[in-house]
Amino acid sequence: MTQLFAVHSTYGLATAVAAIDEGLLGDAADRVLVPFVSARVPETVVGIGIDPSLESLRGRFDRVEDLGVLLGAQHPSDWQPSDADLPLLEKLLTRAWGIDPGDLELFVQSPQVAPARTLMSIFPRARLSIIGDGLMTYSPMRVALGRLVAARIGQVVYADVVPGVRPLVGSPFATPLPVPPSRFQQVLRETDSGAPVVDASGAALDDAVPTVLVLGQYLSALGLLSVREEAALHRDLVDRAMTWSPQRVVFKAHPAAPPLQSDAVRERVLSLGLEYAEYRGALPAEVLAERIDAVAVVAGFSTALPTVRATLGIPVGSAGTTRLLARLAPFENSNRVPLAIVDALTRDDVPAADPAHLQLLIDALGHAMQPEIAGHLRPRAELLLRTLAPSERDRYFAPERLSLLRLPGAPAERPVRRMLRSAGGVGRVEQWRLTALGARNRAARVWRVMRGR
Known part of the structure; x- marks a missing residue:
């Protein structure tokens, strides 16, 4: 079996390597690293495929196939071929990378966007796993992947940096596969060359000053x-x-x-x-x-x-977390969950960092952000919002969002707004107008029948 890892950040690469070292990913005859650069101007950054400090991490793989070299001038994030081209691309990549598409496990970072989403579509027989991307892993999917892709996602491999809390990406079908924090830190230490740590002026920083x-x-x-x-x-x-x-x-x-x-x-x-x-x-x-x-x-x-x-x-x-929580827009912005996690972990006024409470908060936010994709979390959202103090509710949830989703804690609707609120795809006033019009038309038909017309 071939395991193919398409990742773009040091954090994602370290997560994958830590999972391999921990023995969480099983055995594979061939492990292939497919690095790419996600920065809008790739020339301004050093990619993980060539970064000297990551050489030992790349050594965990049998070979490296740089996606940027394959795509040439096309930016990886813009690689979105048509459905008609996917079978041809499967054949080309199978030959270029020397893999068996029928015996392939594909690990991707940032599955909602290209090139990860493209690779998942190109290899329709591959088993799929998601590599965590820091705190963003705890956010729900922001786009629906489609049933044929989503059904193949078996697990989410992530650094367990918020112990006791499960990520929402890939939920509810993907199995969380946490990487122990100690193993993750051990891999990160490999990026340190051991050279003296100095500041911008060249002065040493690794001394005993608090x-x-x-x-x-x-x-x-x-x-x-x-x-x-x-x-x-x-x-x-x-x-x-x-x-x-x-x-x-x-x-x-x-x-x-x-x-x-x-x-x-x-x-x-x-x-x-x-x-x-x-x-x-x-x-x-x-x-x-x-x-x-x-x-x-x-x-x-x-x-x-x-x-x-x-x-x-x-x-x-x-x-600044309180201000940012109130200002972050739109409500479904994927930064909302990372921001809420840090806010909860660093607050002194309430025990919001309790894992069970934090999980409930993340689940509720996930549903409020993506009510269709995370529809299974609505009972969790209702449970939290029924018990949350008003000040805590207003800290994390916009009243307009609660009203839109008709969740507990939403402000009472004014009569005029209730009359205009959508019901079955049309406003209430429009619904009443159409009902009255239909009744009038039916009465007219009955009258014509009675008159023999």
Whole structure:
């Protein structure tokens, strides 16, 4: 049997490798890594297929077949061939990669979009598995895959960084296959060359100074915040870091973020009388936190927060989650579940991080976000919303969404809105008009019959 892994991120690759090392994926005569670059401008990033720091991870596979080389100038995310071309592509890829399509297990990351979705359609006889993509794995599918594809998804392989909570992607048919956090962290450590960790000026960071690691996120690029609001958020992150009384703050900016982020963090750190350092190296945040012996890690809603919490036991904190939860649009935005998870894990006011409660919250959000795809979760949503305090309900659920789905906790409808509300595809007023028109037409027919016409 051949196992083919189509992944695009270090996190996804590390998840797959950790699952292999843990013996969760069984035996395979041939394991093929099919890496691709998902960035809109591929030339600006180093893909996982050639990144030197990932060489040992690539060594777990028998060979590497770069999808970008096969597609040439076409961006992998734009690879959406017509249905008529799929049989031909199956034959071409079977020959190019030397595989048996009848004895194939396909592992994909980000199954809702190309190229993963395309590969699942090209190989109609392959067994399918999903490789987790950090906290996004806990969100429901945002598009329906189609019965012929969805029925073949057997399992979801994911790093168990929120212990006790099952992911929603692939639900309800796919079997969750959690990778132990210790094994995942062990694989991430392989990306560390062991070279000294230094800041932007070349000064060593791996000393004994009590340090909080602050992670930047480029939320203004997603339209969630303005540039000025994002700068203010990063100052709030520094204030949150003060909870742990550090002597130094190390800032790891988002690779695509403008210098304004770093400026905001530096100014705030120095104003508080602390040491400031900026890390621009390639180490993942989870490895960097361990190398600098961070006393805590603070961010917006980065996947690194639950990961370092679960794998290293390092305390985590966040800032701005309440505002972002209220502003995130549309409601079905896939960032909502990751944001809610981080919010729950980093709150001090309520025990929202209890796994059973957190699972119920994620299930309810999943249904509210995708009521058709996650329709099986409606009883769970109703259970939570019937017992949730109004302040907690309003924190995570928009009243308009509850009204639209007629879920518990929805505000009472005004008479006029109730009259206009859709019923069976038309508004209530229109339904009454059509009913009256039908009754009038029936009465007219009866009258004509009685008159012999």
